[in-house]
Every structure is written in C-alpha cells, then in structure tokens.
Amino acid sequence: MGRYLIRRVLQVIPVLLIISFIVFALVYMAGDPVSLMLPEEASQEEIDSLREALGLNDPLHVQYGVYIINALQGDFGKSYRYNQDALSIVLERLPQTLELAIVSMIFATIIAIPLGIWSASKQNSYIDLIATGASVLGKAMPNFWLGIMLILLLSVNLAIFPVSGRGTLMHIVLPAITLGTAIAAEMTRLIRSNMIEIMQQDYVRTAKSKGQKDSIVTYRHAFKNCLIPVVTIMALQTSGLIGGALVTEVVFAWPGMGQLLVQAVNARDMAIVQACVFVIAVAVILMNLLADIIYRMIDPRIKYE
Amino acid sequence: MSTNSAMEPGTSMEEQFEVSKGINPWIRWFKLLLRSKTGTTGFIIVLTVCITAIFAPQIAPYDPDAMNPANMNAPPVWLEGGTSAHILGTDSLGRDMLSRVIYGSQVSLLIGVFSVIVAGSIGLVLGILAGYYGRWIDNLLMRVVDAFLAVPNILLLLVILGIFGSNLITLILVLGVTNWVIYARLVRGEVLTLKERDFIRAARSIGTNDRTIMFKHILPNVFSSFIVISTLSVATTLIIEASLSFLGLGIQPPTISWGYMLSTGRDYLATSWWLATFPGLAITITVLGIIFLGDWLRDVLDPRSQGRRP
C-alpha cells in the first residue's frame, strides 16, 4: 500500500506540469485585459499608457519565465479586478463550492443507492422502468433549466425554500437538488447495472439456492459488493460535480468558485482563472486518490501490483 | 467496475442467438432492434430527429428568421390568443417557434455528431498508439489523460470559448478537443487486452507491419465499444451545448440551436413559457432517444457483456 501510494503521488507531478502548460498556453493566447479595464468611451492613448504601466509589453519568454517560477510557488499573480493575490481569493471561495458539492453528493447518494438497488432487485418491473426513466430524464435535463424550474415551483409558487443566496440550511436545498440530480441519475444507472451483474454471480446464486430470503441475499451479499463501485463512482463524479457547480452557482447566486471563475473569464482576469483551474484540478486529483485508498479499505483483497 | 449496463428488459441471450442466424445482416439487426422496446423507441426518436434535420427546409412552415415585431410572443394554437398560423406560437421577435425548433435540430445534431467525430478520431489514434506501443508513449499519454480528467470539461470549455469566442466551428473543435480523453482511455484499454490475443500475436509473428495490425486487426475490434460511447456522447454534448449557451458561450444567433433557444427563453419562463419549453422538450426527447439507442447498442455490441451472460 505504501509503495503504491508513493507511486500514485509521484504520478501527480507530471499531471500538474501538463495542466500548468495548458493553462499558460491559454493565458498567453488570451491577450491582455487592458481594454476591459477601461470603459467603452476610453481613448487609444489611455489604453496604451495603461498597458505600458502594467508591464504587459514584456517579451514572451520573460512572461513565461516569470509564470513558471511563480506558479511553482503557488503564486498565480494578482487579480487585477480585486487587486489581491489570486490564490487566496480562490481558496476563500473553495469552502462554499465544497459545501455545495458535498451536500449534492449526499443527496445524490441517498437517492441513487436505494433506487439503484430497488430497480435491480425488481428488474423489468414497473418500478424498474420508472427508476430507469427517471434517471434518464435526470441526465437529459440541463441543470440551469432544472434550477430555474425548482425556484419557480418551490420558492415562488409554494414559498417553501428561499430563492437564492447562501446562508441557512434551507438555502442549500434547491442548489443541491439541482446539482445532485444529474449525478444521482448517473449513479442510479451504474448501481443498477452493477447490482444486476453481481446478482448473477455464483455466490449470490448459491445463497439463493440455499433458500435464503431474497431481501437478505440482496442486501447482505449483493449490496456489500456493490459498495466498491459506488465509492469509485462518487470519486469519479467530483469533476462533473464541480463542473455542474459553475452553472448552478450562477442560477442560485451561490458565492462559490464557479461564479468567481465565470466572472474571471468574462473579465479576462487570468490570474484568477489560472488559480481556479489549478485548485479544481488538485481537488479532483485528491478525490481520486482518496477513492483509491477507501477502495482498498473496503476491500482488502484488491492488490496493487 | 464494469461499464456494462443491464440487459434490455425482455431480451435474453437465447433470443439474440436465434435472431443472429438470419442471413441479411440489416434484417438481422432490425429484428434484434424490434426485440427491445426501449431500443425501438430510441431508434424511432433518433431517426425522426435526423429526418427533421435533413429536410428542415421542406418541413418548416416559415423562414425561421422572418421577424415580425408586431406579433411577438404569440402563444401556441391551443392557448387563448394562439392561431393556427403559428402552431407553437412565436418568439420574442415574432419568429415562428415551430420553424425554429425544426431548424434548431440541424445545428444541434451537427454539433453533437461532429464534435464526437473530432473527439473520437483524436482519442482513437492516440489510444491505439499508446496501447500498442506502450512504454513512454503510453506513460505520457496517460498523464495527459489524467490532466484532462482532472479539469472538468465545462471549465475548460468556458475558458477556451471565453477567450476565442464562440461559433459553430470553434464550438465543435473545442468540444472535440476537450472530450477526446474518454475515447483514448477506452481504446487504449481495449488495445492492451487485444494485443495479448492470439490472432494479433500470430499476425506479429509472421511479420505483419504495425500499421496493418493496428488498422486491419485492432481497429475493427475496438469499434463496437467505440460506437457505444460515441452515441452516449452525442447526448451529453447536447446538454453541454445548452449549458454553454446559458453561460453566454454557446452558439450565437442568427444560427439557431436548441440550447440557445432554451437558454434565451428562460427569461420568459413565467410569462411566455413556450419560448423555452419547446426547445427544452426537443433536447430532452432527443437525449432520451439517444440514451435508449445507446443502451441497446451496448447490450448488443459489447462482446464482454454477451460472454458473461448465461
């Protein structure tokens, strides 16, 4: 396990280097933000003088060198919009997005596990059909659409939940449902197919033939083995979850990283964009690493060559 | 973890074998399809959408671009104030909704299909190369794959499209460039197992050159899983396109796409709901059809899922 872990961690280094290369390429191609910093009615002299003053006329290799050295130290530069260290701004927002992501994941798990198992154990029944249909629908709906509909129905018409913002527990319900639905749909499908596969395996059949009750077989034997894929699925969804948060946060005015990033891109605040991409990438990589470890904890039989 | 979904309700392996004895492969496939309710539904939906897209100019009652400021936000025919002239009503500039939904299918499908082709080609080539040659090529490629997987797709799309601006071609290319990793991973995995199979070893031992092995022997064998993933990707792309439109980075008018219509219609949801609902329904139904079809394809094509079944 130890050696495996070290190898996994070492693999992260080239991955981060590749990401940094992609990000630099993007930032370089983005050009400079000067024209965005000035109003529409600004004159050419104003633009030129500000560009010179900000040192944006340095040659490419100078900019590149500065970038690599700084990035290695976790310094992505100052956000020109906030005039503050970009990484600290992003890290300030990370908990809000994590909070939303975790609650969404819990929502998705709570929905998906019973639904997936249930529809697998009652294969081809109406329940199965409804569950399958619902999970396909969940995938087939863009989440901004779902979010707006939920607000109209549950906030405006029924006045159960607040419309937007972050604050009390009630505030997180709608964004978490919005973000969690697609994940729940994906998980339901995967759990169902895994369960079906497991139920056809020999030891389950043996248990059944021994005359054990269906429900016991389902939960004690099949479900246990189903946990492993569930954990992996949860980890694999991290990336999708954070991606979905981009849109969900805008709909619900949730002050997380997603909104920060959307605005940074619009304003070409590339320091923030770089820091955001890095922080998200590291978060996803960590989640996958964590999943590997949990995977092993749950099932010690897995060998790491 | 396996990627196989369950069997289609009502399709057991025995039946499939029976069917596969048919002589004409098209008829065989068609009969196979008819065995599955969801597969048939999916096929009909996808076929309808394709026909709509191809024959849009013949089907659409109006020019989707013809504006009429005096007849804005007219409701569908079955609502009060609706007329049979505009069955699904008109949009915020008085354009015929039905015609726009019909024409929207063109661009939506175009994006879906071509971005998958771009992503698939990149992934296929790199995946085969990595799987076949192994060593540092494989190592490097897998790290690049990890890098892409660590950055959520929509984030990359947001940054790239935000910088370069969005039109049909860039959108297709960027969707392709950000989506190739799943194909590369899949193909690489398949190639790794295939490489050890006897017929490839045999080919190698008689001195067949690498390119021939890759294209004559490996490619056809990878194809079935490839087609399954591609089908499902088209569905995902439709959803992503709509989300990009929401963020202001999707298809730009006057090009008409469902995603764009859905996202601009959201401001009218509480007043003129038909502006967003019809393109939204079009997306949902199409995605539904594609998923059904894709699931069926997976059950039929995936050799592993067949082998494992009794």
Add this chain to the structure above:
Amino acid sequence: MMKRRFWLMLLVLFMGTMFLAACGGDSEETASPNDHETDSDVEGEEDTDGATDDNTEVNSLVIGVGADMASFDIHNHNATNTEAIHINIFSYLVVRDGDGGFDGYLAESFENVDETTWRFVLREGVQFHNGEELTAEDVKFTLDRVRTDETLIEHNNFNQIAEVNILGDYEFEIITEGPEPILLNRLSKIGAGILPKNYIEEEGWDHFLSNPIGTGPFKFNEWRRDDRVVLERFDNYFGGDVTEWEEVVFRVIPESSTRVNELLTGGIQIAENVPPAEWDRVNNNEGTSIVSGPTTRVMLLTLKQEEQYATSDIRVRQAIDYAINNQAITEHVLAGKGTPIQSRVTPGSTGAHPDLYDVYNFDQEKARALLEEAGYGDGLEITFNSPQGRYMMDTEVAELIRGMLSEVGITANLEFMEWSNFVDMHSNGTNEEMYLVGLGNSMFDAALGMTSFHSRAAHRSGYANPELDALLDAAETNMDPEERHELYLEAQEIVVRDMPFVFLYQVENISGITDGIDYEPSVDELIYIPNINRN
C-alpha cells in the same frame, strides 16, 4: 462490517457538511429562526408601520444587483455599478444640481479664480467614519494619488490637474494644466470621492481596501464577494439625519430571473436591471412594480469609413439610418422604455441639443433609393458585430436591426461576440463595417460625449472632419459656458450631417421595487440610499 464502515463514512461526510453549513449560518449574525425567506434582513427590532410584510424588517434595505462591485480602490475601477455603492460611503467635493450646474457638497464654496485656478473652501466639522475630521490635507492626498499614479484606471480623468495647494485647514486651490471647463464634472464622477489621509498612511492601503472609510451617510460593514456588500448607517454624517435605513445590503444575483424571483418572494426590496420579459410578471404580482428612468447611455451603430468599406459612402450610412425604425425597436423590443435620439449627448447633460432628442429617420423607400444611387441596387453585404448580454435586450435589438436592413436590401452578417473579445475589437478599432455599442457619459457634458467624433478617435470609425475638430478643440478649452454650449450644438449638427455613427436610442434604467419603497432609478445609474424612502 463493510456495510457499517460505509455508513460511518457517509455519516462523517454528512456531519462535515452540517458543520460547514452551520459555520455559514453563524456568520449570518443572528438569523431569526422562523425567517428563512430572507437571511439578510436580520438586524433591527423596531417595527414601526404595523408590519405590512413579515419578511422585511423596517430598517434594513436589500437591493439585488446583477454584478458584484469591483473594489474599494475608488481610483482603480471604472464601473458604474461599483460607484453606485461607493457613493454611499465616499463623498465628492461638489455634486451636479441636475441643471448643468453644481452644488457644493464637501466643499462649502468654490470659485473659478482664473482660467487654470479654482479655489475651494471645505465644510467644517465633516467627520470620517473613524471620527477624524476632514481637512484640505485629505483632499490633496486623494487628488495627488490619482493624478500622479499612472497605473490607476482613473488617472486619465484627473491628470489635467497640475497641483493642489493647501491654503488653510479648510481651504485649498486646484491648478489645472490648461483651461479646464469641465473640472467640476471631473470632481463629481467616479474616482472623485475624498479619502482619509491619516487613516491610510497609518494603517496602510491594503487595510483600507478591506476596511474602507469615507465621509458618506453609510459606513462599510462587510463585503462577501459575489454575495453581498453590507453598509451601516453612519450617525455622525455631516449632512445630518438623511435616511431612515439603518442597514443596506447589496445582494449580488447575476441571473435576472432569480433576481426577479427574489423580488416577488420578498427576498429583496429593489431588483436592478429587470429585462422587459419580466415586467408583466413584476407589475401583475401584488406588491411589486416596475420603475424606470433615463440614463446617459446611447445605443448606436459605429460605421467604418475607411475607403475599402462600403460604409465610407455617406449614402450607404444614410440608407442604414433610413432603414432602421428606431421607434419599432423601443416600442416592441423595449416595451417603450427607451427614446430615439440623434446624438450622443442626452438631455440633462451640458451641451445637449434639444432638436436631436426623440427624433429619428425611417423611410424604406428612401433607403433603397440611396443604395441604388450609391451603386448597391443589387444588394450590399456588410459585417455587423454586436455584444451579447451586455446591454438590455442587445441580442434582440441586433437581430431586429439585421432584419430591418435586409428589408431594404442590405445583408448584414451579424456576428455576436463575447464581451472581452468585443471590447478588444472596440478598443483597437479592428472592427469592420458596423457594430452595435452603447456609450455612456459619466461627466454629463458634451465634452466626453463628442470625443468619439474627433479625429483622435478615428481608429474606430475612420471619420475625420477638420471643421469638427476645430470646433471641439475650441470648446474643450473655452471657459465661457454660453460659448461652449453653442460650439457643441454646432458640432452635433455637423455629426448629424456627416453621420459617422447611426444613433439608435437612449437607454433606460429599469428596476423592480416592492410597494412602499419610493425609488426612482437615477440618471447617473448610482444608487444613493438617502434618495430611497419608504412611503
């Protein structure tokens, strides 16, 4: 065993989340438990007018805005929505009186001694939010910063000031580089707030940015980025008791339908920038309504006049003008909120031309004839760029213009651009025949409005007219208000004749409000809280 471990893990995850959520809840100060609708209106116990609405405490005002403010560096931003908040914290020396003149604000009196010298006397007893008194030192400190530091975005609007001389505790003079007829306009716009010298020098600039103080009626309380800015009433405000609101919350809600939904459910009392599609919903809802007011922003089409473009022919430009039915745009797309105009200088600004307001040309026959005459009888194809989502209904307006042009035989290839790319094009003049843009006038003076027509700005349009240049140059340094006015009227007439741009309409600012709030969007697009009352 495995199962137990799994559920344990879930439980830990869940509790972690609860903890996070609870932390978020705690920082909400004292949210009343039964009031989940609005977590923002939590302070204040008094309940004067019989609690007409349980969701809104009487002395807290919540305003939903579309974008977060940029910074508390008043010299390093140029965003109206940021100034809209700053105006409550920082005060100007003078303010516009609405008739083209100025009233003293922090300045008790001011006088133009000669062409380049202005003398000011400050009010005595003006307090910063930390209790220190405002003196001429603070004014010099503030103006020196912005006029000397070239990296500041507002630098170019203040570098006309050559020096600031302190004459006494409350007296100072401003010397300009040359005759500067619009100095007072500059002193009453973005970046003209007065900063506390001692506070900044003692605590440092970074401390100031996160704990800003000024002399305004409200003091800073909290800024949670992309979430809210909270201001508290400053009870020692020099203007006295000017507002009933004890707390103001600017909530950032980017999605306009969400903003409207918050308004309808009572989460906010004012929703800024409500799109036309929502007006009926707001007006038909009991307890909310739409209010609107004009701005200085004018939507227009910039036309490229370099030789290789068809739009270099004045007949083509006129044809475009005649092809567009400005009234149809304002009536149908903007539901009447907008006024056709033929100039960039809107009523209320110095130098506004009364004959160019609420007029437009529309004559499709004439447009066709002009095209025929120009040699484009068989049709003309031009490129048409437009931003998307920047101005209210910009997408629809651009599409409608494309449709109107096609009716007279002009094929406009409409290309929407993402804002940053659009601004790039606009700033560098890389545009082709035509693009749609909205230009504001934060100085409320024709001087700023007319700069786009001077040959100095020719990189966008390629338009240059020596006669107009001479007029504008003369007006820029003319200290006689009457003469300046005449010069600008004449200049605008030349612009209408030459038609380098096609003017469309004056933009209106549209907000949704809760009944019981007396609010009128202001022409400068700022949200000055003392002007908002409960009725």
